[in-house]
Amino acid sequence: xxxxxxxxxxxxxxxxxxxALGATACQxxxxxxxxxxxxxxxxxxxxxxTLQTFGGGKNFGYKEAVDKWNAEHKDIQIKxxxxxxxxxxxxxxxMIQWLQSGAGAGDVVGIDxxxxxxxxxxxxxxxxxxxxxxxxxxxxxxxxxxxxGVTADGKLFGLGTDVxxxxxxxxxxxxxxxxxxxxxxxxxxxxxTWDDFVKVAHKFQDKIxxxxxxDGTNTLYNVVLVQEGAKNGNVTYFDKDNNLIxxxxxxxxxxxxxxxxxxxxxxxxxxxNFTPEWNTGMKKSQFATLGCPSWMLGAVSGDGGxxxxxxxxxxxxxxxxxxxxxxxxxxxxxxxxxxxxxxxxVLDYLTGKDSEVSVFNYAGNMPSNVQAQQDPAVQGAKNExxxxxxxxxxxxxxxSSLQPIFLGVKHAQVKNAIESVVSAIxxxxxxxxxxxxxxxxxxxxxxx
Amino acid sequence: MSLHVDAGHPTRAPMPPSRRHVRPRPGRSFLTWLxxxxxxxLLVSPYYLLFLVFGLFPLAFTxxxxxxxxxxxxxxxxxxxxxxxxxxxxxxxxxxxxxTLAMFVIATVPQILLAxxxxxxxxxRMKAQLFVRLGVLLPLVTSVVAVAVVFTQLYGRDYGMVNWxxxxxxxxxxxxxxxxxxxxxxxxxxxxxxxxxxNAIIFLAGMQTIPKDLYEAAxxxxxxxxxxxxxxxxxxxxxxxxxxxxxxxxGGLTLFSEPxxxxxxxxxxxxxxxFQTVSMFIFEQGFREFDYGYASAAAWLLFLLxxxxxxxxxxxxxxxxxxx
Numbered sequence: 044x045x046x047x048x049x050x051x052x053x054x055x056x057x058x059x060x061x062x063a064l065g066a067t068a069c070q071x072x073x074x075x076x077x078x079x080x081x082x083x084x085x086x087x088x089x090x091x092x093t094l095q096t097f098g099g100g101k102n103f104g105y106k107e108a109v110d111k112w113n114a115e116h117k118d119i120q121i122k123x124x125x126x127x128x129x130x131x132x133x134x135x136x137x138m139i140q141w142l143q144s145g146a147g148a149g150d151v152v153g154i155d156x157x158x159x160x161x162x163x164x165x166x167x168x169x170x171x172x173x174x175x176x177x178x179x180x181x182x183x184x185x186x187x188x189x190x191x192g193v194t195a196d197g198k199l200f201g202l203g204t205d206v207x208x209x210x211x212x213x214x215x216x217x218x219x220x221x222x223x224x225x226x227x228x229x230x231x232x233x234x235x236t237w238d239d240f241v242k243v244a245h246k247f248q249d250k251i252x253x254x255x256x257x258d259g260t261n262t263l264y265n266v267v268l269v270q271e272g273a274k275n276g277n278v279t280y281f282d283k284d285n286n287l288i289x290x291x292x293x294x295x296x297x298x299x300x301x302x303x304x305x306x307x308x309x310x311x312x313x314x315x316n317f318t319p320e321w322n323t324g325m326k327k328s329q330f331a332t333l334g335c336p337s338w339m340l341g342a343v344s345g346d347g348g349x350x351x352x353x354x355x356x357x358x359x360x361x362x363x364x365x366x367x368x369x370x371x372x373x374x375x376x377x378x379x380x381x382x383x384x385x386x387x388x389v390l391d392y393l394t395g396k397d398s399e400v401s402v403f404n405y406a407g408n409m410p411s412n413v414q415a416q417q418d419p420a421v422q423g424a425k426n427e428x429x430x431x432x433x434x435x436x437x438x439x440x441x442x443s444s445l446q447p448i449f450l451g452v453k454h455a456q457v458k459n460a461i462e463s464v465v466s467a468i469x470x471x472x473x474x475x476x477x478x479x480x481x482x483x484x485x486x487x488x489x490x491x
Numbered sequence: 492m493s494l495h496v497d498a499g500h501p502t503r504a505p506m507p508p509s510r511r512h513v514r515p516r517p518g519r520s521f522l523t524w525l526x527x528x529x530x531x532x533l534l535v536s537p538y539y540l541l542f543l544v545f546g547l548f549p550l551a552f553t554x555x556x557x558x559x560x561x562x563x564x565x566x567x568x569x570x571x572x573x574x575x576x577x578x579x580x581x582x583x584x585x586x587x588x589x590x591t592l593a594m595f596v597i598a599t600v601p602q603i604l605l606a607x608x609x610x611x612x613x614x615x616r617m618k619a620q621l622f623v624r625l626g627v628l629l630p631l632v633t634s635v636v637a638v639a640v641v642f643t644q645l646y647g648r649d650y651g652m653v654n655w656x657x658x659x660x661x662x663x664x665x666x667x668x669x670x671x672x673x674x675x676x677x678x679x680x681x682x683x684x685x686x687x688x689x690n691a692i693i694f695l696a697g698m699q700t701i702p703k704d705l706y707e708a709a710x711x712x713x714x715x716x717x718x719x720x721x722x723x724x725x726x727x728x729x730x731x732x733x734x735x736x737x738x739x740x741x742g743g744l745t746l747f748s749e750p751x752x753x754x755x756x757x758x759x760x761x762x763x764x765x766f767q768t769v770s771m772f773i774f775e776q777g778f779r780e781f782d783y784g785y786a787s788a789a790a791w792l793l794f795l796l797x798x799x800x801x802x803x804x805x806x807x808x809x810x811x812x813x814x815x
Binding site for chain 2: 127129132133136139140143161164165315318319320323324327329456459463464466467470471472473488489
């Protein structure tokens with residue numbers, strides 16, 4: 044009997060332990076949701092509009108704008124759900140399945156520029172925002188940003204959130220340590236071209252061994268690609284008839300060669316952007332510079348990125364080669380939404396002047412809304428995290444002279460395949476000699 | 492276990508005892524038929540209905556679409572065997588096959604040996620027997636994502652614990668996620684950590700069905716513990732062994748979660764597909780490239796691969812202790 048009761052007690056202990064484990068597992072699973080703000084505390088019966096986005100760090104930066112809306116609108120509550128930090132790999136494929144199957148997508152969804160070619164080709168996926176009076180927003184956006192949210196048959200389905208713009212973020216404390224100037228004006232003068240950039244990198248690397256100058260190949264590959272794309276007819280992987288031109292467009296080869304050069308010369312920390320290792324790399328000071336479209340500032344300053352410990356250590360300088368636009372997104376309402384009218388209202392609010400200014404102040408994403416761009420709060424904005432850099436001035440300047448790059452229907456898939464190769468030559472799993480051939484082959488496969 | 496087969500009696504009790512000699516009324520005969528002949532089929536039918544919907548239908552559907560060029564966001568065109576011939580010529584597919592087989596061997600062989608030894612140890616008399624036995628199952632109830640997060644940290648290139656320990660012995664940091672063999676080893680440890688305990692419990696259950704007198708007789712004849720293990724335990728475990736090996740073969744060849752979570756949820760399996768398995772290849776073709784037909788064809792080739800693998804393993808295991 045004694046043995047039996049002991050066995051019972053042990054069983055109980057084991058059961059409790061298993062339960063506790065299960066409970067903690069549930070809790071950790073729930074965590075991402077609680078970041079979306081107190082949408083669920085409203086009175087009974089409000090319409091809930093699910094807002095789905097992607098991106099690292101502060102992603103679309105809607106936290107404050109959504110909190111404000113939810114406090115003011117008891118009848119329409121926004122549930123802000125940032126699904127993942129990976130667009131091409133996770134978010135967009137999932138979204139395509141939801142859109143195609145007619146269930147699962149939110150009421151308002153974010154789309155990166157890379158997905159817009161496909162989105163435009165499928166008018167049947169989207170609600171017509173014109174029905175809800177959003178045609179009158181046309182004057183708020185630059186022509187190309189507006190046109191990209193209109194399908195081939197003239198239906199308005201998406202409004203712009205942000206534009207990329209371009210800058211280069213750098214660690215001023217490490218620059219000082221390497222005997223380089225730390226002031227952003229002087230740093231900008233160090234590298235008018237990418238060749239100058241590589242020279243500075245070597246100077247830095249001669250002095251400092253445990254921090255690499257660049258994160259990896261992938262970030263700067265994309266920066267150079269959009270700059271070169273603008274010089275080659277505003278196209279990158281596809282021409283305007285949606286033919287794959289990876290092997291013909293000199294922009295791609297130039298960007299690839301630059302990526303290979305910085306990797307071969309030992310200037311990269313061999314980290315692929317938007318991976319856990321890359322995030323850790325920022326926290327451990329594994330690299331000193333980063334190609335920074337405006338939305339990248341949020342990825343650096345957010346808790347997932349470098350985080351609060353590095354406040355004031357980062358700064359923003361001009362990008363070598365001058366200008367360029369990488370990224371920028373749109374919001375759209377899927378046709379499957381049960382509350383398209385309310386969703387359109389929310390979309391109207393989030394792409395409005397006040398929200399885009401609030402996003403800019405919170406996350407650093409440069410507004411695509413022209414009125415928001417001209418707002419003194421944006422024009423004169425300084426980013427405290429980046430040593431009070433006048434980011435408003437820096438990005439507003441690049442936003443007004445943006446060269447929109449044409450992106451094909453299968454851009455997201457091709458980009459994904461190419462970036463794997465660009466990262467693979469850096470981590471050594473593809474030899475430099477085979478890199479370009481594999482890049483072209485894989486791009487052809489992904490486009491096929 | 493209070494449910495007894497005789498539980499059906501009350502319903503039959505009201506029938507006249509002599510019913511076999513009386514011509515049954517038509518309605519009653521239908522009920523009797525229903526009760527005696529149809530009921531068993533009705534009772535097992537939920538399983539078969541579910542199997543039909545979630546097992547057989549997808550199988551047939553996949554086979555059907557493997558003959559089409561089916562782009563989710565575009566067109567559907569008949570290509571006959573085009574997908575299959577393209578697959579057999581696709582270096583990426585074969586790379587995935589090699590990765591899968593390699594990880595299967597690296598993970599499964601030590602896992603089954605370890606599980607066998609573990610089960611043998613657990614089969615001894617010991618204190619807190621139930622607790623220890625349940626304890627080996629704990630890794631199985633942790634979520635695979637949690638396991639992946641921990642192992643990804645352990646195998647970090649720059650700040651991972653494994654590399655830190657290796658550095659004590661003067662070994663240079665290993666890039667676990669970009670070099671092919673190290674990535675296989677890392678993933679194999681992840682699989683083994685999760686599944687060794689599960690297999691050990693199944694072996695243990697098998698061991699407890701082996702009659703004690705066999706061991707007693709062997710002891711009297713002077714057989715050592717080791718000899719008893721190899722000459723009695725292992726041969727008597729043959730049916731359990733077949734189950735465990737087939738199960739591991741199916742699990743190993745359809746490996747998906749561990750390698751996927753090892754690369755941040757990316758089914759490409761490393762920048763150069765260093766550890767992309769066939770399942771991940773299918774997923775990538777089907778749900779990243781949206782080439783459903785190609786993915787379906789690959790799924791059928793994987794099915795063939797599993798059939799072949801299972802057959803080989805079955806034949807091998809059947810020989811255990813079969814040399815009498």
